[in-house]
Every structure is written in structure tokens, then in C-alpha cells.
Amino acid sequence: MQDLGEMHYILGLEIDFYENHVFICQSRYAHSMLKKFHMENSKSIDTPMEQIVKDPNKGDERSFEDITLFRSLVGSLIWLTITRPDLSFCVHKLSQFMQDPKIHHWKMAKRLLRYVSSSCDYGLLYKSEDLSIIGYSDSDFASDKMDRKSISAYTIFLGGNLISWLSKKQDTISLSSCEAEYKALTTTTKEVLWIKGILMELKCIKEDDLPMIKCDNISAHALANNPIFHARSKHIEVAHHFVREKLIGGEIYLEHVNSSSCIADLLTKPLSKSAFIEHRSNLGVISRSMLKSS
Known part of the structure; x- marks a missing residue:
């Protein structure tokens, strides 16, 4: 070589x-x-x-x-x-x-x-910073005019540096904005845990280093933290079990963030010039x- x-x-x-x-x-x-x-x-x-x-x-x-x-x-x-x-x-x-x-x-x-x-x-731009994992999850409910499917999006940062992002139409129709956000949250959780697993194999982080996931939907945040399955959420029970399992097991930390501060918003819908430039800068x-x- x-x-x-x-x-x-x-x-x-x-x-x-x-x-x-x-x-x-x-x-x-x-x-x-x-x-x-x-x-x-x-x-x-x-x-x-x-x-x-x-x-x-x-x-x-x-x-x-x-x-x-x-x-x-x-x-x-x-x-x-x-x-x-x-x-x-x-x-x-x-x-x-x-x-x-x-x-x-x-x-x-x-x-x-x-x-x-x-x-x-x-x-x-990638800077030399810590190796903390922070993910932003977002969705745009029923935004497709033809089939009314929602858009899922996430941005995942490692020490403030963007390393993974997604903008994709959901496979199935969501019946509420909460469900759409929860599906996006599930996708984000899987990606975050996959990245954490790679970093653990490389001995870059420890098992007790909790990734943080930020979501701007209060209902999805409450659903992930609520141990009671309500009748209206039975149809998303599988996804609910997955996110709650990781949350209760201490593998992720979920935090609510204002919509204006959710960087993944850039990947779900067209934004105004000022909001677009701000989020673009936040992406690095x-x-x-x-x-x-x-």
C-alpha cells in the first residue's frame, strides 16, 4: 500500500x-x-x-x-x-x-x-468536539396531496456535527399528527441506537452515555412516557413498545423542543427564507x- x-x-x-x-x-x-x-x-x-x-x-x-x-x-x-x-x-x-x-x-x-x-x-463543517449523540425528530402530517401520507425526518449530530439525516415519506397513512410524529420518533430512535452501537464497538463512547432525542410534538412525547395504552393508540402499539422499551431501559433520553428550534423541520416542508437560513446554519x-x- x-x-x-x-x-x-x-x-x-x-x-x-x-x-x-x-x-x-x-x-x-x-x-x-x-x-x-x-x-x-x-x-x-x-x-x-x-x-x-x-x-x-x-x-x-x-x-x-x-x-x-x-x-x-x-x-x-x-x-x-x-x-x-x-x-x-x-x-x-x-x-x-x-x-x-x-x-x-x-x-x-x-x-x-x-x-x-x-x-x-x-x-x-466538522469540528473536534465531544462525542455526545443528539437527534432531532420531526414530521409533516398528511402533507402529500395525492395519498395523504406524512413525511418523516431526522437529523443526528455527533458532538455538534451532522452525521446522519433523513427526509422520507412514511410507508403507511397516519391517522393523527401524534401518530405521524411517533412514527418519525421510532425511525429516529432506531438510527440513534445503531450509531451508538457502532461508536461503542469503536470504544469511542461508553454504554451509559445516553443519546438525546428531541421532538417538538407534545402528544408524541407524552405517549412515549405514558405506560398506559389508550384505545386510540392501539394501532401503533408495536412502535409504542419499541420506543418505550428503549426509554424505560435507559438507552435513550427524550426531550421536548419548540418547533422553531427543531432542526429537522428543514427536511419536512418548505420554510421561509429566514427560517431556512437559520436551520441550514444549525445543520453545519x-x-x-x-x-x-x-
Whole structure:
């Protein structure tokens, strides 16, 4: 084997090493993607989606003729989300229409490219901090206009550094916002415990180091802490048993957080410009130029 020194570029990822932190982005990849789809000179915008979004299942119902082009664009955007969690929700929406994209879906994708054009040098910042695990869980109840399924999302931080995130439509329909939040909480709990298991095998943390999960839904928080199964929650009994088992067993710590402070909110719905920028910063997504000037 040959030692090639510090890694600086691999599979489109650019890695910059500083004294106390590491910055990872896909600036060159983003520029090449914009050039490929002829959007390198497009007018920049500050958010990937409009806050008041039209129903993505309605609009110009004419089919987009070049399905291969649309699929290629969405595939390229999926790869870009490796270092850009702020794109995850919008890319998740677009990926649902790969089979039969319409004209308005193509317009949504081009708007997203305009946002990418304005933020090509953005990426994830990793600092040397403690190894505490903190997860944020959130959902958007019945947000899909076609099948009324909810969106689950989580962001998981290790010592303040984002290491795992998800924006995904739930497999089944939730009958209440509490149920939707509880399903998202279950997904977050499984991911947090998986990360904790890996860190324990690597001898990075101890078994009694409790991961913290923050949820902004009071009902879901109360349901996880309530040992009594109410009739209205029988249909989510399996998930209830799982979360409560981990909570009672001392494997996780559950905390309520205000909706405005729930970072995972960025991955469930379009936000206002100010809220989007604040949550994007909280995720650790910053500009390379800002990092070099500081």
C-alpha cells in the first residue's frame, strides 16, 4: 500500500483540513452539474422551494418529453445531497416523479438548480468536539396531496456535527399528527441506537452515555412516557413498545423542543427564507468562502 497523504478529493467530494476542523463540499461537482444542464448562468435564489408550494401533483399536466434528462438531473441532485442536507426535502419530492415527470416537475427541478447555483461552495463543517449523540425528530402530517401520507425526518449530530439525516415519506397513512410524529420518533430512535452501537464497538463512547432525542410534538412525547395504552393508540402499539422499551431501559433520553428550534423541520416542508437560513446554519452547512475569511 502507498501513503498518498491527506485526502483532498474523492468521488466528487472536496475535503479541506484546518487546524481544528474539516470542511467537506462538492463545489466542482455542483459547477459541472450546472454546466451539464445549461444552468451555470441562471439567476440565483435563496431557497430551494417556495414557502407556499403549489400541489406538486397539479399544474401543467403535460408530460415532460425527455424523461432520461429528468432522471439524470434528479440522480445528480441525489449525489449532491451527500454534503447538502438542505437539498434533501426538495430532492425527495422530485424523486417521486421519476416514472412520469410533468412540465411543472421540471420547473421545480430548475428552480432547485438556481438555488444550487447560488450556493455551490456550501458544504458541511466538522469540528473536534465531544462525542455526545443528539437527534432531532420531526414530521409533516398528511402533507402529500395525492395519498395523504406524512413525511418523516431526522437529523443526528455527533458532538455538534451532522452525521446522519433523513427526509422520507412514511410507508403507511397516519391517522393523527401524534401518530405521524411517533412514527418519525421510532425511525429516529432506531438510527440513534445503531450509531451508538457502532461508536461503542469503536470504544469511542461508553454504554451509559445516553443519546438525546428531541421532538417538538407534545402528544408524541407524552405517549412515549405514558405506560398506559389508550384505545386510540392501539394501532401503533408495536412502535409504542419499541420506543418505550428503549426509554424505560435507559438507552435513550427524550426531550421536548419548540418547533422553531427543531432542526429537522428543514427536511419536512418548505420554510421561509429566514427560517431556512437559520436551520441550514444549525445543520453545519456553511460557505467555503465564509470559512476562509473567518
